[in-house]
Each structure stands twice: as structure tokens, then as C-alpha cells.
Amino acid sequence: MQVTGRRLAGNSNEVEEARPGKGTDDGVLTQQLGQTHSRLMSSLRKKRRGMLQMKAEQSSKEKQPQGLQNSQEEGVKMNKKLLVDVDCGVDDAQAIMLALGDPSVQILGITCVHGNTTVENVCKNVLRVLQACRKLEIPVFKGADKPILGTSISVGNFHGQDGLGDAPDASAPGLDLLQRENAVSALIRIVDENPGEVSLVAMGPLTNLALAVRMDPSLPGKLKGLYIMGGNTESRGNASVCAEFNFAADPEAAFVVLNDYQCPTHLSCWEFTCYSQLPWEFCDAWLGQDSDKARFMTKIFHHSMEEAKNESLQDVCLGCTGFISCDSYAMAAAVDESFITETDRYPVSVELTGTHTRGMMIVDTSGFLKKTHKASIMKKLKGCFQPTVLGCILSGTTFVLLSLQHLAGFRMMKKLLVDVDCGVDDAQAIMLALATPKVELLGITCVHGNTAVENVCKNTLRVLQACNKLEIPVFKGADRPILGNRLNAGTFHGKDGLGDAPDPNMPGLDQLQKESAVSAIIRIVNENPGEVSLVATAPLTNLALAVRMDPSLPGKLKGLYIMGGNTESRGNTSVCGEFNFTADPEAAYIVLNDYQCPTYLACWEFTCYNKLPWEFCDAWLEQKTHKARFMAKIFRHSIEASKTERFEREFIAGSGLISCDSYAMAAAVDDSFVIESDQFPVSVELVGTHTRGMMIVDTLGLLNKTHKAFIIKKVDMAKFKKMMMAALK
Numbered sequence: 001m002q003v004t005g006r007r008l009a010g011n012s013n014e015v016e017e018a019r020p021g022k023g024t025d026d027g028v029l030t031q032q033l034g035q036t037h038s039r040l041m042s043s044l045r046k047k048r049r050g051m052l053q054m055k056a057e058q059s060s061k062e063k064q065p066q067g068l069q070n071s072q073e074e075g076v077k078m079n080k081k082l083l084v085d086v087d088c089g090v091d092d093a094q095a096i097m098l099a100l101g102d103p104s105v106q107i108l109g110i111t112c113v114h115g116n117t118t119v120e121n122v123c124k125n126v127l128r129v130l131q132a133c134r135k136l137e138i139p140v141f142k143g144a145d146k147p148i149l150g151t152s153i154s155v156g157n158f159h160g161q162d163g164l165g166d167a168p169d170a171s172a173p174g175l176d177l178l179q180r181e182n183a184v185s186a187l188i189r190i191v192d193e194n195p196g197e198v199s200l201v202a203m204g205p206l207t208n209l210a211l212a213v214r215m216d217p218s219l220p221g222k223l224k225g226l227y228i229m230g231g232n233t234e235s236r237g238n239a240s241v242c243a244e245f246n247f248a249a250d251p252e253a254a255f256v257v258l259n260d261y262q263c264p265t266h267l268s269c270w271e272f273t274c275y276s277q278l279p280w281e282f283c284d285a286w287l288g289q290d291s292d293k294a295r296f297m298t299k300i301f302h303h304s305m306e307e308a309k310n311e312s313l314q315d316v317c318l319g320c321t322g323f324i325s326c327d328s329y330a331m332a333a334a335v336d337e338s339f340i341t342e343t344d345r346y347p348v349s350v351e352l353t354g355t356h357t358r359g360m361m362i363v364d365t366s367g368f369l370k371k372t373h374k375a376s377i378m379k380k381l382k383g384c385f386q387p388t389v390l391g392c393i394l395s396g397t398t399f400v401l402l403s404l405q406h407l408a409g410f411r412m413m414k415k416l417l418v419d420v421d422c423g424v425d426d427a428q429a430i431m432l433a434l435a436t437p438k439v440e441l442l443g444i445t446c447v448h449g450n451t452a453v454e455n456v457c458k459n460t461l462r463v464l465q466a467c468n469k470l471e472i473p474v475f476k477g478a479d480r481p482i483l484g485n486r487l488n489a490g491t492f493h494g495k496d497g498l499g500d501a502p503d504p505n506m507p508g509l510d511q512l513q514k515e516s517a518v519s520a521i522i523r524i525v526n527e528n529p530g531e532v533s534l535v536a537t538a539p540l541t542n543l544a545l546a547v548r549m550d551p552s553l554p555g556k557l558k559g560l561y562i563m564g565g566n567t568e569s570r571g572n573t574s575v576c577g578e579f580n581f582t583a584d585p586e587a588a589y590i591v592l593n594d595y596q597c598p599t600y601l602a603c604w605e606f607t608c609y610n611k612l613p614w615e616f617c618d619a620w621l622e623q624k625t626h627k628a629r630f631m632a633k634i635f636r637h638s639i640e641a642s643k644t645e646r647f648e649r650e651f652i653a654g655s656g657l658i659s660c661d662s663y664a665m666a667a668a669v670d671d672s673f674v675i676e677s678d679q680f681p682v683s684v685e686l687v688g689t690h691t692r693g694m695m696i697v698d699t700l701g702l703l704n705k706t707h708k709a710f711i712i713k714k715v716d717m718a719k720f721k722k723m724m725m726a727a728l729k
């Protein structure tokens, strides 16, 4: 299995090896790059150097009149009926040419929609592409010139003003070649004439498709399949912070299509196309072919190629340094079912509100939307290199070796202040810290979250009692979020947060400090300027209040370690919201924006990808110690809950022990624990029907923030197991 090296640890050899095309000969290259490449290649009607026989055959074919050529397509029956909806930019052109390069494909029509450029330009561009392929007999229809609501979004200049690289074309066909019928009517009519046979491939904003299903609700039922380039799966945007262009250009249309097209739906999303990039070496060979089509493509692609090679675009393309022909993946999947080898199947929808999230696709892994229809989300394609798990890898190109940064201060005693909503995983994190040598716990502050703040205080005292550390001061903090009511945490950790296990020797609340948690945070940090690492494993209400009371607080922290937020729009509390952030979105917003100190985030998806096997959990709890018996007692309830289907869905990437809060704690107590991080500005979505509380990662730099958080990506799991074991010794 090849994985893009960028996403692995900084091993430069692996990086080089994993990038197809580097130092490989043509044969290996072609084989390695697999089907996308060969399809793109054959779409330009000429094989690679060395395949002389085919070359001769090819050129003799190209000299023949068009009608004769069609009938001679190696006797292959044109049995795949496609309808193609485009906003014809350069990648739409590539996708159309890819389809035309397959003799078994019959394109019944091409419908045009606003998007990369005006719908008039889109029509012109489609005709130019068909002319270059000598396929002007394919009917072209003009469709919607703007989204269902509002006006067209600004497109930028990636494909040039005219969508095809602003390359002059004196012989461009006239718009009189367009059909008179409107694109939406044509979609309905053509599908009606070929019931059950048509695959609809949508590579632009989905306005035409949405209008069509409102005009004829029976349309989706008559489709063979729907293939869409659009949307995103990990909240990475290319049109706004969180939205992909085709969905952002008409969010209402995308919503209608994802909810009303109950046919087999295949999604080629933005991140997938980034991870499936082709190397520039391939691009050179592809364009270097001796054919009219290759010359046409070279001309129209020149402008976007220059743009794509611009370094500032690499973060936008999730660190991609190659060539992304977005629309071609959806088309390749429609042309050849075997092209996609792995998919995720989930209900999907579109966020319609949100400051940063309007137009973002939402993936309902946990079943919050109560939808039965599931879309196939493309994950892996034949022959191309791919990350092993969709999204197991965060975007970005910044590798940060935290260990090097802090090596100097490693021998010093570490001073920690911990803010908890003491559920079972907070208990595990506290016990991990208490078991680590050279760590001094200056205090534990409590906040609402997993349970009421009174229970949180009790639970914290119980944990300290089990560890014989009742001398550590415990402070009671906020009992509700800054706005609104306390979120119902469900019963994953039991009603009391510690598995509802009876404890007759429970310490009383009289052991709490009189000082409030927020004052205590400010006082303790001020008494130890530059020395305290603040670890927050709960809703961030106390921290937000503290910075409003003392704006100088963050500047006096050594570091801030947070368990919370998410990086790929996967929620565990709402469709897109992680619990700690969703329980107080305003607090999370304040903390991510106002704590300008070194900030380390252990986010929800990261904790899911780094879960421990249940076998480890068994051995861990079987240790013959008082602490292990205590943990076994309070943990029983959550272990059983973890193994139910509901939570296995929520816990991305399989079953296992996720001690969420312990990762943030481990990072705080041991600087060598974190091996790799991404560094990006982050914030929190405060509105949004599904996205309120979702963390947003600003890979595009649209937030104009200078402060960047370290988003933990890879940690030393062997070390983690050791620390966890020691916690119960």
C-alpha cells in the first residue's frame, strides 16, 4: 500500500518513494499510476512512446472521416449512456474528453450551468471541446445562469476569465449550434426516453439538477446512477474556509440534490481529488502527445497549470503538489465501475447556514440526520496512491517536531493546571498526569460538561482519593455555558460521569476550595508566569471567562493543551460538532481566538484514529492495584456503551478504547509524545444548523489570523501505552 509521504512522519526516503513518477521508468510509471492516467492518456488518442504499433493504428484512424471512425471503434458497443452537466472549466473539458476517449460511452447530451464562468461562456467552451474532439453532433443545452438563491459567487481566475485559460480561438464554434431546448427540460426528457439507463455526471454547481427534480420528482428514480464532483468530507474548502466550489456556488441546489436524488449516488469530493493527484511528470507526458487534442489541451490548460504550480495554492490543495483534474474522477467512475475500489457509505447533506460553513457537505457518520438514503463517497481508486483511511491524515505541509522545540526545558519540573468535566476519560487523564514523574499538579478546576458541575467536583475528588492525592486543590467553576443551556451529555459516562458506580467512601464537597475556578486559574498562572501548562479536557467556559477577566493570562502560559474540536467535520454530539466545543461554542471561539500562546489541539478524529485495542484495555484493567480496580469499576459502563453499534459508528475507524482526554494530557506532560502536527489558524463556527460548535481549520488563510494552533497528527503510541499502564500502577 502506498501512502503519500507528506502525511507520514518526516522520512524523506518514504516521501520520495511514495510519489509516483519519481525515478521510475515509463513502464513502471504507467502501471503505478493506474487507470486515471491511462484513461486521460487514451482520451488524447495516443499511447506512450514505445507502443509503436498502436501509434500507427491510431494515426491511421485519425485520418479517417468521423462517421467511419465511430463505426470502427474496435467493435465495442456504445452501451454506457451518459448525460453530463458542466460549468465547463478546464477540468470539465478534461473529463468530457476522458469520456469521449472511451468507445463504449455514448454521451446523450451536455447541459450547461453557471459556475467557473458565465453560462454563455460555459456553452461556448463545451462547443469548443466537442469541436476539438470532432464530436459536434452531441447536443449541448444551456441551463441556469445563476444559483437558486442570491447571485453567483466570485470564481477567482484559476481557469482564466473565460473558463478555458483565456486562450484565443479564432475558429470557436458559434452559439447558434446550441439546442433550443432548455437544459433542465432536456435532462428530464432524455432520462425519460432512456429509463434506468442513464448515468448523470454533474461537474458544476447543481442548479440544473435541483430544478429538474422540482419539475419532475420521478426523475431520480429513472436514473441508473448519479456521479457528482463536489462537496467535501473533511470540512476543507476551496471556495470558502469550509466549502467546496460546486456546492458553495449553489448550496440550496446541493441540498436539494443530496436529499431528493434517492438513486445510487457517487460523490467525488474535494479532498479525495486532492489525495488522488497526478504527478506533473504524467502531465508533461500527457500533453506531449502528438495529436490535435493534446495541442488543444496544452493551449487551454496553460493558465491553470501556472496557477497550480504556485506555492500558495498548495495549502488550498491540501498540500498537493501535483495536477488535480477534479471533474475527471467523477467521470472516470461513471465510465468504469471498477475504477473506484473503496467507498464510504453515509447519509450526506449540506449546511445552509453558518458564517464559514454555508455550502459545506456534511457526512452523517453517527445517524443524527435520520436519513435512510446513503451516498457512496469515493475513497480509493484503482492503481493510484491513496491514504489508507479517508482523512486519517490531516492537511497541510507544516511538519513540526515539538520535541526539538522544547528539548531545552525538558528536565525541569512540569507545572500543570487542569480544567476538567470529570468523566471517565478525564479521570484517566488525571491519573496519567499523577503517575508521571517530574509533573506537579497545581490544581484542578471543574466545569459543567459530562455531568453537572457538582458531580464533576465530586468525581475529581474521588479520583484524587483513589490516587491518594487529596492534597491537590480542586476548584468549582462554571455550571453552564456562556450562552444558552447546558448540553445534555447523554449517558456514555453514566449519569454521574463516572459510570454510576456506587462509592460509599466518597469524599464530601467540603473538601473543595472556596476560591472559584476562574479566579484560581488567573491567580495560579500569575504566581508562576511562563511556567504553567494549562490542560483543558472539557467545555472551555472557565478558560473563556478567565481571559475576559484577565486578558494578560494567555501571555503568561507556557502552553495550552486542549482536547476538543474536530478537523474533518465529524461530530460526536451533533452531525458536525464535537462535545467539548459544542457544549459551549462561544467559549471555544474565545479561547481559540484570544489565547495567543502555544496551543496544542487533540481533536476528536485524531483521538479516534489513535484508539487502543480492547486487548490493551483488558491487560490495563487487570493490573492488581487499587487504582486498576477503581478504574475497572468506573469504566465498566462506558466500555459496554463503546461496544454498541451506535458508538461504533460515532467512533470513526473501528472499535477500541478511546481515552480522549489522555492524549492532550500526555502531550502536556511529555514534549516528545507528539511526533507530528499541522499548524493552521483555527476558529469555531458559531451559527449553522449542523455546524454550530464545529472547529474550522483555515488552510486558505481567509480568516486573516496570524496565530496558528498545533493540530496534533501523530503521536508515539508505544509511549502512550506505557503512560496509560503507569497511570494504574
Ligand SMILES: [Ca+2]
Binding pocket: 086, 087, 088, 089, 091, 092, 115, 116, 203, 204, 327
Ligand atoms: Ca466543473
Ligand SMILES: [Ca+2]
Binding pocket: 420, 421, 422, 423, 425, 426, 449, 450, 537, 538, 661
Ligand atoms: Ca472531558
